[in-house]
Amino acid sequence: MSKLLVLAIGVLAIGACSGGAKPAPATAHGGEVGSGGPATGAASQSDGQRLFEAKGCNTCHTIDGSPRVGPTLKAVWGTTVKLEGGGEAVVDEAYVRESILQPNAKIVAGFPPIQPSFEGQLSETELAALVAYVKSL
Numbered sequence: 001m002s003k004l005l006v007l008a009i010g011v012l013a014i015g016a017c018s019g020g021a022k023p024a025p026a027t028a029h030g031g032e033v034g035s036g037g038p039a040t041g042a043a044s045q046s047d048g049q050r051l052f053e054a055k056g057c058n059t060c061h062t063i064d065g066s067p068r069v070g071p072t073l074k075a076v077w078g079t080t081v082k083l084e085g086g087g088e089a090v091v092d093e094a095y096v097r098e099s100i101l102q103p104n105a106k107i108v109a110g111f112p113p114i115q116p117s118f119e120g121q122l123s124e125t126e127l128a129a130l131v132a133y134v135k136s137l
């Protein structure tokens with residue numbers, strides 16, 4: 001019994017020693033303190049998700065497939081939508097940008113033209129982030 005214990009302690013001690021010999025943890029305290037995330041200006045999907053709520057898009061649009069006041073934006077990217085008054089449009093970057101900045105330029109059939117324009121309320125980065133987010137849905 002006590003022999004076993006000694007053995008176990010021995011193994012632990014060896015483990016601890018070899019672990020402690022490595023200098024790796026010494027740099028840990030340096031850290032990435034206060035880095036405010038990527039400062040590249042690149043539009044990210046997660047920013048888009050945040051903006052979708054912050055700008056109130058989610059009060060009219062769901063992302064789960066069910067229509068609200070406006071059409072759901074789930075899996076809308078790349079589809080062809082019917083427009084009020086005939087005609088159709090492919091949901092691509094240009095269309096989504098236009099839908100945000102000039103919502104009345106193309107009205108989705110069956111929905112009221114009540115979306116406010118977000119012209120002047122979004123930076124180019126924010127707009128790109130929203131487009132990336134819609135694309136990801």
Ligand code: HEC
Pocket residue numbers: 052055056057058059060061069070071072073076081091095096099100103104106107108111112113114115116118130134
């Ligand atoms: C007051 C309600 C309302 C708000 C807020 C709103 N929308 Fe809309 N949106 C609509 C309605 C209604 C339509 C459909 C009629 C039309 O085409 O204008 C629409 C259409 C769209 C379309 C085209 C969808 C399709 O199926 O072709 C996109 C994309 C879109 N909105 C994105 C956004 C984004 C992004 C925001 C936030 C920046 C936003 N909307 C805010 C009501 C709203």
